[in-house]
Amino acid sequence: MSRTDQDQVRRRRVFYIPGYDPIHPRRYRELYRKESTAQAAISGYDIALKAKPKGAHYGWHVDAQMDGAAVEADVDVLIWSDIVRDSMSTSIPATYVQLIRTAWVYIGTGALWRLMRLRKGPVIAALYPIGMLLVQLALALLVAGVVLAVTDALLGPVLGVFATAFGAVLGAAACVALLRWFKSRDGKFFAYYLMHDYAYSAASRGANPPQLEARMAEFGDAIAAALATDVDEVLVVGHSSGAHLGVSVLADLLRTGKVPAGGPPLAFLSLGQVVPMVSFLPDAHRLRADLHYLSASDALTWVDVTAPGDGCAFALCDPVSVSGAAPADKRWPLVFSAAFTQTLSPARWKELRWRFFRLHFQYLCAFDRPGDYDYFRITAGPLPLARRYADRAPSRSRIERPVNKFTSRAA
Structure with a gap:
């Protein structure tokens, strides 16, 4: 035998x-x-x-x-x-650029809409880092705006335009600090990790x-x-x-x-x-x-x-x-x-x-x-x-219908 x-x-x-x-x-x-x-x-x-x-x-x-x-x-x-670590070695601004490029690839090619016809869960998982990173950016910008407004209100009557400039610097610093804080806590949020994951394949379009x-x-x-x-x-x-x-x-x-x-x-x-x-x-x-x-x-x-x-x-x-x-x-x-x-x-x-x-x-x-x-x-x-698994039947609820828009194969 x-x-x-x-x-x-x-x-x-x-x-x-x-x-x-x-x-x-x-x-x-x-x-x-x-x-x-x-x-x-x-x-x-x-x-x-x-x-x-x-x-x-x-x-x-x-x-x-x-x-x-x-x-x-x-x-x-x-x-x-x-290889994964090297692909994740990007700055905060570079990650937001990745976000735009990745969203463009999946949405612009129509892949996202096709994927949604399969299972919602992994598509939501793919959209999660986009939403979470945008929320983090919005909160950081909001904090920057509040710092600017408070500084201007407190110091404006005395320093005038210099108070606005000083508030803008403080607000920018607060914005950066909050974004860095979010990134340092990504072990809980997984926003950067998942963004890098999807961006890795999207960067070369598959x-x-x-x-x-x-x-x-x-x-x-x-x-x-x-x-x-x-x-x-x-x-x-x-x-x-x-x-x-x-x-x-x-x-x-x-x-x-x-x-x-x-x-x-x-x-x-x-x-x-x-x-x-x-x-x-x-x-x-x-x-x-x-x-x-x-x-x-x-x-x-x-x-x-x-x-x-x-x-x-x-x-x-x-x-x-x-x-x-x-x-x-x-x-x-x-x-x-x-x-x-x-x-x-x-x-x-x-x-x-x-x-x-x-x-x-x-x-x-x-x-x-x-x-x-x-x-x-x-x-x-x-x-x-x-x-x-010689006698194991496949799950009856499996999805087998072709859904992909792109079916070309390498020669």
Whole structure:
């Protein structure tokens, strides 16, 4: 029996592609440690992490005992946080220029109106930083106006025009100080962070910047090397913006013949994807071509998991079909819901319901009423992704109708 025919995993390589995140990848290790321990206690299995030797990629080793089987998994985080940080290194005025450009790209091309026909949640999430930054600017200007008026009223009778000039300087200083205060508290507001996120793709109208393309090629090399080793599955996980990066990385691997016949099964798990935010842009030719190509491949298994409770993702929107990239022989992805309202207890759901950013990461966390989606069984359990969901029907409420205005693909 060849390795591609095996139905049980003892050794697995996992490659995790984060979304647009400037934070060091150790946060994902600690999240995995904490949440896997919680899920193991709920679901009745054993799982433990330990450090990996330093290598090209940051990661960790997992030992698990699940369903009567011992499984080892090596998890690598494919890092592009340095690229994200560089893209976020802008001044306050530059961020407001980004706001204008990003709004123009999405509104001027008609992409925003098409996206609203899918899910309102991620569109509201996209509009939120625009609204929040404009509110911050309005408040800063209001404070500046008040300072000017008060200074003029108090000192005007004495200093005349000099009082107005002095008030204008004080008002400008107050305006700048308040804007800087808002930016320093962005860990609570997320306005600058989200603005930079959407601006990153909008700046090139959906095309990948050269630096990102180079990094994606490195990701592909790492996955190709794993496919040449003696493991039972190579699993690529793309979360949020990392989902569309995963699509292109895997499409490149397949096109260039770097997925060996008879090698370990290749699987792709996309979580909380926001693919339409990029694929609906006019110059996303490359992404639409990759969606078209990957969705018809029989060389991998692709499962897409979202949840309507995640307001930041395009929940149950088939990323291939809604992008207008579906071929006649489309096979993938299998689209289904993590069903937060069912897999989280009422008390837990009440606790998390309005924590939108936290819910966007719930796919990587423990469920206190787990269903057939369990991130830790998928990444450290004995069943390969293909077998685990071989009989899983897609969610009936998924959206598959083509909505995208731009359907051209790269040659």
